[in-house]
Amino acid sequence: MTAPPHDARQGTSGAPLPDTQQGMRRRNLSRVMHAVAAHGPLSRAAVATRIGLTRAAVSTLVDELIRSGLLNELGPERPGNKVGRPGSALAVSGSGPVGIGAEVGVDHLSVCAVDLRGEVRARAVRQGDNRGRAPEPVLEELGALLRQVSDEARRAGLRPAGLAIAVPGLVARGTGTVVRAPNLDWQDVDFGALLPGGLPLTVDNEANFGALAELWLGDGVPHDFLHVSAEIGIGAALVVDGRLLRGTRGFAGELGHVPVWPDGPACPCGGRGCLEQYAGEEAVLRAARLDPGADRVGLLAERAEQGDEDVRRALRDAGAALGIALTGAVNLLDPRSVVLGGALSRLAPWLLPSLEGELRRRTAGTTCAVTVSGLGSEGPLLGAAHSVVRAVLDDPAGAAA
Amino acid sequence: MTAPPHDARQGTSGAPLPDTQQGMRRRNLSRVMHAVAAHGPLSRAAVATRIGLTRAAVSTLVDELIRSGLLNELGPERPGNKVGRPGSALAVSGSGPVGIGAEVGVDHLSVCAVDLRGEVRARAVRQGDNRGRAPEPVLEELGALLRQVSDEARRAGLRPAGLAIAVPGLVARGTGTVVRAPNLDWQDVDFGALLPGGLPLTVDNEANFGALAELWLGDGVPHDFLHVSAEIGIGAALVVDGRLLRGTRGFAGELGHVPVWPDGPACPCGGRGCLEQYAGEEAVLRAARLDPGADRVGLLAERAEQGDEDVRRALRDAGAALGIALTGAVNLLDPRSVVLGGALSRLAPWLLPSLEGELRRRTAGTTCAVTVSGLGSEGPLLGAAHSVVRAVLDDPAGAAA
Structure with missing residues (x-):
């Protein structure tokens, strides 16, 4: 559901696949x-100018999108303008498809529905430690949250168009299988088999969805950046020219296992x-001599704020x-x-000086x-939901079918 | 001249640029x-099947390519076949455009011309240490070699279509400027200004061209690999989905400056x-207690082969x-x-065990x-010349103009 790293796939002969009308x-x-979506409301003429097609060609396309319920006509764009025929402003529909995003976190489950305008329309969260639990009961609970959010979206006249789930682990590229989630202690979990069907499903690493959220929703973020995030593990995702670099098997971004001191402690x-x-x-x-509690990052941030020297030194060393x-x-x-995201963003004030040094x-x-x-920690969940929304924008004809 | 990392560039609105007829x-x-080029000689019908267009559409395209001198008609494909009209086999022309590739090495200059069929049609080399020399005399010598190879190609009825130069340094993306070539001691050298004009010019890092050569000419090389090469420095280039990852400024692949022992010797x-x-x-x-001579890699390989323990240990440690x-x-x-390329490929027998370990x-x-x-060390030069050839194949209409 998230875009492949290169849209213009090459055929095996090295030649691009053929264009058709x-x-x-x-x-x-x-x-x-x-x-x-990016610049609306816009008149048909303004759309034509932006995308470099003729006004006539754009009108045909717009009519089709209105019929499919993906665009709305808002009425005359400039009511005060008496000269010429006023253009009718177009906006992305707030009552069509929604993307369902979910996150299986180490200490929470969360689900949300995002419409084509990017607004969160429904949301459900369950706090609770998932470490050491078997996948089946966890995904059963996730299923209940998914039903709750989908029902709420449907009651608001919306139609779930797909489901994307962020997980703290390695996902085999192009599959719904979590190969390894060390901090949940899961291996080879096929999400597709354990969740109720019905919607197109994507499962991806939380660092990847966090990076996509940053790309799509972040303020002034460039199209080329390395997004670093952490829950228990440390993950990274590289965005190049606005696309994720996933790696051959989908395992790119394992920053947490880059050797720092090659003869250091076993991992x-x-x-x-x-x-x-x-x-x-x-x-x-x-390193900070603290017991792991429920809200580990919160505890570290609190102690660091209070000036606890052990905690500050531990964070300084981590930053280095x-x-x-x-x-x-x-x-x-x-x-x-x-870009430091996820839990790291809360600890940034104490990590950054030594990191940047x-x-x-x-x-x-x-x-x-x-x-x-x-x-912050909302990134992966929003990235997941928005990946479904982007898939609709990327192929509206497919979504309307 | 080498393809940008993504052909389907996105407009600033996030939307792809418009398709036109x-x-x-x-x-x-x-x-x-x-x-x-990849599968010829082929009949028109075979081309149509391969690329998924109609026979009629392909015939029109082929006629245009024959008129431009990029394709040749070899005559009936199956002379023995008496049933039906025999297809006329098409082949890439060996007398049209050639790509001129060049390499500015630390201890040599080389130039070659490669035709559309991938054959090297002319070649010139000058051995000699370029370290510490100013860019002007070096590029003047390179200019002489370029004239020699171009003249030879023209006498064979070929037409130089572009020039690509491999350098052991960082090149600002999309420019002909070598920002830093530490082992030549060059900074901010504008190749375009120092070489005779006339041909479209690309300058790129030798590791990048080496990786492209591996991609285009290597035997069974996948479309996703990390190419590591070395002359004096150590460079790498990442190929993802058949395309180079260049980095924001064009400086990606600086494997030589990845920290291995963070408190090790200053670099x-x-x-x-x-x-x-x-x-x-x-x-x-x-580490091997050898004096740097003219052919450093040759010296190391020779001593290692002779069983010199100092050299073998030095290479083992380098591999680690x-x-x-x-x-x-x-x-x-x-x-x-x-993929280990460049000078490393000669030393591979002694580097590999500890590296892989x-x-x-x-x-x-x-x-x-x-x-x-x-x-081996031919990679960057061939990659440069082939990048020009690929540019012709990628846009034959542009090349014929």
Whole structure:
């Protein structure tokens, strides 16, 4: 459901797949939807100017989108203007398809419905530790939340168009199977088989959805950035030219297992001295001599705010390890910026000085800005729901079918 | 001249640029050229089947390509076949445009001309140390080699269609300016201003062209791999879905400056303990207690073959450092394989055991094959020339104009 890293897939001969009139029509319908979604309300003439097609061609496309219930006509655009025929303003419909997003977190389950205008129309959350629980009861609870949100959306006249689920683990590319979620202790869990069917399903890593949320909803975020997020593990996602780099198997972005001190402590992944051994939640709590409680990040932020020197030092050291691992990532990937999201965004004030110090010192002459996400821990859930919405905008003809 | 990382560029509104009939025709001309280049000789009917267009549409496109001198008609495809009208086999022309590739190496300059069939039609090399020399005399010498190769190509009835130059340094994306070439000691050198004009010019990092050569010419190389190469420095290039990941500024792939031992020796880049401090040529020569001579890699390979324990240990340690840095890269990028190219391919027998050992140990549960390039140090030069050839195949209408 999320866009593949390259839309213009190449055939096995190396040549792009053939263009057809039908394909061109579908792509042009998408251009109209994206233009109105990003800049609406817009008149037909304004849409035509934006996407470089004739007014006549745009009118035909718009009529089809109105018939499918994806666009609405708001009436004359400039009521005060008496000269010429006023253009009728078009807006994306608030009563058509909605994207259902969900997150299976280590300590919560959450679901929301987002309409084509990007508004959250329904929402449900259940707090509770999921570590060590079997997948079946967890996904049964998630199923109940999904029904609740879908029913609420339907009562508001909306139609769920797809379901996307963010998980803290590795998902095999193009499947609904979580290969490994170390912090839930899950392996090879087929979400498609365990959840009620009916909707197109996408399952993806929470760092990926967090990065997409940043791309689509973040304020002034460039189209090339490395998004770093953390719950218990540390994940990253690289956005290049507005697209996720997923890796061959879908496992790219494992920043948490980049070696920082190669002879450091053993890591469950089999390596030694991985970033997670220095900057993962458990490692930071251990270094700060705190017991892991329910709200670990909240506890760290609170103590750091109160000036607890152990906590501040632990976060400073974690920031330095992050800076070393990110030095490697910046050298390899040359992103425009690094965005700290998820739990890390709450701890940024104490991580950033040492993180930026290491990065600056070790990459002299280069400049890679480090910023903090404004979406915080909401990112992955919103990214999931919006990925369904984007799929509708990307192929309105398919969505209306 | 090399393809941008994503052909389907997005407009600023987030919507793809509009399709036009004219654009469709140009893309279909390219599909015909790619099909014949990859699988020819082919009849018109076979081309039509391969690219999914009608026979009539393909005939029109083929006629245009024959008129432009890019395709040749070889005569009846199956002379023995008496039933029905025999298809006339089409082949890519060996007398049309050629791509001129060049390499500015630390110890050599080389130029070659490659025709649309991929054959090297002319070649010139000048051995000699370029370290510490000013850009002007070096590029003047390169200009002489370029004239020599172009003249030879023209005498054979060929037409140079473009020039691509591989350099051991960072090139600002989309420009002809070498921002930094530490091993030549060059900074901000504008190749366009220092070379005779006349041909479209591309300048790119040697690791990038090496990776493209591997992609286009390598035997059974997948479309997703990390190509690692070395001259004096260590560079890498990531190919994703058959396209180079260049980074925001064009500086991606700086594997040589990934921290391996963060408190290790200072590196000229400003960092500490970078991979180049352990596995760069100078570091290995130092560790092996050898004086840097003219053919450093040759010297190392020779001594290692003779069983010199100092050299073997130095290469083993370099392999281990490479393995640690590549662990980070594999975790971040999830490539299908790692390909050792350039000078590294000659030293592979002594680097590989420790390199693969570290990688396997530190990425338990994942599998990333390490292979050795068959192109060796020819990769960057061939990649450069072929990038011009690919640009002709990608837009035959533009090339014929």
